[in-house]
Amino acid sequence: STAAAKEKPVIYSIVHGTLSDPFWAVYRKGLQDAASAYGAELRALGTEVHSVQGEVDLFNSALAAKPAGIITTIPDAAAFQEPLERAKNAGIPVIAINVTDTRPKAERDPYLFYIGGDEYLGGQEAAQKVLSVKKPAEAACWIHEPGHTGLEARAKGWTDEMQKAGIKSDTLTFRANNPTEAAAALKGFLTSHPNVDALFAVGPPPASVALEVLNELGKSEKVTLISFDLTQEQVEAIQNGSLLGTIEQQQYLQGYLGIEFMKLYLDHGFVPGGSVLTGPNLVDKANVATVKAQVEAGFR
Amino acid sequence: MTVIRLVLARLETGALLSALAVASIFALWTSNFLSLESITSVLIVTSESAILAIAVTLLMIAGEFDLSVGSVLGLSSVVVPLMMVNYQVPPLAAVMIAFAIAVGIGLLHGTIVRGLRIPSFIVTLGGLLFWRGIVFVITQGFPVRVPRGSGSLFDFFSYRFPNGFDVSLLWLIAWAPVFYVLLTQTGFGNWIYASGANERAARAMGVPVDRVRTILFVFTSVSACLAGLIQVGRFGSVDATRGQGLELEVIAASVIGGTSLSGGVGSIGGTILGCLIIGMIRNGLAIAGISSYWYTAIIGLLIVAAVLVNKATERFRKVAV
């Protein structure tokens, strides 16, 4: 068995944000579950704050460790071009997850294939869901980490879709690390924009703050709130109606499939025909009951 | 005349003028800034950050920094609900344990700074990373649901009255005078000023500088814990990033309130006003409808402008502590 343990392939996973983010926690669980199922040695790394540069530096370090394979997000195709080429030259296979280079295969960065969702589509879907229940007088979308490419893409999907429907949508850029401050700012915004009756929170931290603020202002009815990703709090909010729904990427799959596909590639050279899409997936009152237990168990 | 002179002479006066200037700008700019809703939300923000910033101010007066407060706040915010949910620890016990941990962390920081003579900046930068890492280890990154059923306990930290005010304001009203008296009316307060203004002379005069600073490290950790608990009660869940970036903001509030980065100068009132100024700027801009990409830039401008008002009136203030 010691020989088998030595055989365990080392697989790195690298993401462009802090793994202490709730989103990545679920992803990590997918990684771990698959790693123990398939006998891989997992090394999951993330930056301390959202940082493409920090991620590339981690990627370079991972290359130096000469692992069997790397699973990475590609938040910026240009920044990853050179490192990915080096990985290719070194014969280290790379699977992209979560965000990627969207160019056609011939032009894009050299990696095997992509497992993930599409942030922009997710934003659009959030807007469509809101539009399916009402036509907002004015809308807004809250990015808690301005400049974070994935979040910006979600916001853009929402804003574009709202604009198509002829609805003005503001973008808020308050940070949510200090929820009290964020709450005060959101209240200020809602005071100065009394017509806003649809709000898109691009992740769990702003969703949590928005739920509390709307509740305190007594505007839970008036302002339709929709969000991204899933936490227990969001599930409960969907159940009690204060949250219309949430878009998720099923990021557990990104982690689990990342390891699984990497193992399959390493053992047998399998490569799927195209991208494996794990999202976007809408969770609303209709299906929330089915995901609730999953959320509590850390799968969503 | 003498009264005016005396008022103008106080360190807090500059911060007060800055605060008034900021308030006037927003009151003129937007009609809603003086609404009850807006005032209460500014006060809630101010109370929370001031509870923390006051302790940080004392430490800065004594000539040291604590960069770890954000992480310690995160740790205590996470530990309490986690203990209650996962280990069925009774709420009160969980809170006591959190405070005990905070005391331990403060003692640890103080002891390393003092015993190993490593600059507090490095020790607490290490703390910033280490305690954040610990939060991550114990939560595995998952947000922790706050058991609201136990509302009764968290109400103690952050109950919201029907008129919109929050218990946190009462905490500040209770907390600030204690530190004010400590700083201005006790020998320990003397020692705080002396340690920061001239460490060598303070030692020569018999001030136990190391002990003073260690106690203040405990104060900052305990204040971070309290501020964390106040926040926990208000929002339904805590994630592992809670409190990130807070260290710079509380130092900024202190400095806006007149605290010197090189030690020896500062006041409780000034710091509270500094927190108020930051709170008003954030809230006022949002009310004024500046919420988008300009938001960050304009906060930067207004912070400098606020301190400018303070400086412009400084020459009237020339009385020693």
Added chain:
Amino acid sequence: MTVIRLVLARLETGALLSALAVASIFALWTSNFLSLESITSVLIVTSESAILAIAVTLLMIAGEFDLSVGSVLGLSSVVVPLMMVNYQVPPLAAVMIAFAIAVGIGLLHGTIVRGLRIPSFIVTLGGLLFWRGIVFVITQGFPVRVPRGSGSLFDFFSYRFPNGFDVSLLWLIAWAPVFYVLLTQTGFGNWIYASGANERAARAMGVPVDRVRTILFVFTSVSACLAGLIQVGRFGSVDATRGQGLELEVIAASVIGGTSLSGGVGSIGGTILGCLIIGMIRNGLAIAGISSYWYTAIIGLLIVAAVLVNKATERFRKVAV
């Protein structure tokens, strides 16, 4: 004996010992730490941050802080490709404009600090927020890509040789000695130390403290610009968060390298070693595959430990600048 004494006496020696300690730990721990791949990637990271940290060190020796460097780095990184893409500005001109903007920002910060007597902490905290805000405004939050055709120009800042080394290392090798000579071999260097060690005495001795500091604010901005352009060259694109959080990291590198937060003490060599230490810790932990749970916590521990090695050998060093 005397040689050993002289070497031990230097400020850099402590940082060197810390660096060796960190390198040994990782070399023993993981087999790949000393591979070419690993060494080059540490050197790239070190060069980029050291170019910036050196200027920050000079400013800290002169007794001031610059918190805005991360934002200025972000701004100049964004401005160059943006001008090239949106306004068809020729690459060289775009780079010149970026440097001109950096000079302007440095002068502005220096002038506000000096003319309005606002603490540099506040001015550059304002700068941190303001310039970052401007980046958000001009990019609207989206990354900017560097036009490929212009590769030749950016190769000048960051070209990776086939053996893995990068031009940025040459920049550091060119940049560091200039500042080293400036600090140790010129009158201006004397003034830098004097301004930070005892501002009042420096003025009385005829040192133009304000001018010295203003020039150093320009240096930090220009260095941030250079570091930004090197990164643009390396990544081929910029996002709006580029450089966020960098201010604390470069200050930490300086302090690890022996720079005092209260001014008057510091060295170029120490700072480069400080950057190297941080770079090695990050790289080494990644190569060792430390569970991401513990990653952050262990960085914190190692930073404190690195400074501890430095301090443990301090008593051998007692020679003035």
Added chain:
Amino acid sequence: MNDPETANPIPLLEVRNIKKCFGRVRALDGVTFTVDRRSVVGLLGDNGAGKSTLIRILNGIYSPDAGEILWNGRSVHLRSPRDASNLGFATVYQDLAMIDQLSIYRNMFIGREKNVTWNLGPFRFLNHKRAKRETSAALAALGIKIKSTETAVEALSGGQRQSIAIARAVHFGGELLILDEPTSALSLRQTKQVLETIEKAREREISVIFISHNIGHVFEVADRFVVLSHGQTVANLSRVETDENQVSHLVREGRAVER
């Protein structure tokens, strides 16, 4: 006080063979002398002789490399100025050691707050009024005129600062008053007052170590003259054994007159 016999053989303070090096500089290289009860010892020596270093050692700021300090006949280890002040030392340092930014009256009571506190249960609070009053009184006793005790020390003239440091030491003076060049910045008038204060201290059973380069001043008050040179005690003479000229010569040459 413990031993009120007049012919007490145990001196108040005994310094035995103290040594202290800074790197390769031997600041103190075997200093030995005693301070009797109710006596004023003049400590003399050229610049850099080691006088201030000795004073710092007596206050626990530096620890000696070798040697022993006996207080009332018992060996003591001084680890900080706090230890020294608990024993009953009160010192005016050559570099004064005051907190420039703080007011005069706060400087007066830093580290000595218990003298002006009132208690509320377990808590002790400063009595600012009393602190100011006592400060004014202490300054007046030394003949120092200062408008307000709320002035910051940094706003004072060199001599005024020095006066305050002396007032502080004298006010709390326990059993041993240590004055390291206390009159260097003082005007003639102030200096006279300080010399009188030293005389009065002796009358109040307080012993004094008095350092000065003005041998005339030292002669006005001291009972005993200890001369240091290059860190060594080169002379230890009682008033009756010597005269100003001999002492001057010893200080200048670092050794006795060749006979």
Added chain:
Amino acid sequence: MNDPETANPIPLLEVRNIKKCFGRVRALDGVTFTVDRRSVVGLLGDNGAGKSTLIRILNGIYSPDAGEILWNGRSVHLRSPRDASNLGFATVYQDLAMIDQLSIYRNMFIGREKNVTWNLGPFRFLNHKRAKRETSAALAALGIKIKSTETAVEALSGGQRQSIAIARAVHFGGELLILDEPTSALSLRQTKQVLETIEKAREREISVIFISHNIGHVFEVADRFVVLSHGQTVANLSRVETDENQVSHLVREGRAVER
């Protein structure tokens, strides 16, 4: 130097009716005196009389509330110590103003680096060797013995520090040397050397303003005695007009003897 006539009626420095208040403290309340070429002016006064404040004004550290300073007959505005040193003032401040952490030789040349630089195209570099050599020479000229000029100033004794400050001022001394209590921490031997240095300066056509509380020392070298009291000039006497007793009395009482 501009005007080598011996019977020049224009004094080197003229201070006219200078006033300076700090809040409600009138530190200077109309000070007027002149410094002739090749003369030593003794500036005297009780503690807090305003002497150091005047020196700081002459160095552009404070700006006067009223009054005028004439240099070679022309009115000058001093905005910083740099201005003053460009005019040709060299000052020893009462609080010494040195950079403790830096070495002796660096302290010697701070703000005066151009004296020890070598040029490479447009760039100027410090010549450390020369700086150390010149420092050693300057110290030796004052009879100061210090092992290494690389020692940090903070490691020096009080008197050694003061000697370095004097050496610095004397070494660069332009046309006016301003010494604010330069001998307060010096031993007899050092003091003598400083007084001799003052004499020599006068011979080298350098004028001196000398502040001290030791009237004996002032009498050894000064040609003229200016006495301040409560910020006002209460006497301005040439050596021939007065004696030590009268000056002592003036300093002590702040006014002339009642006749």
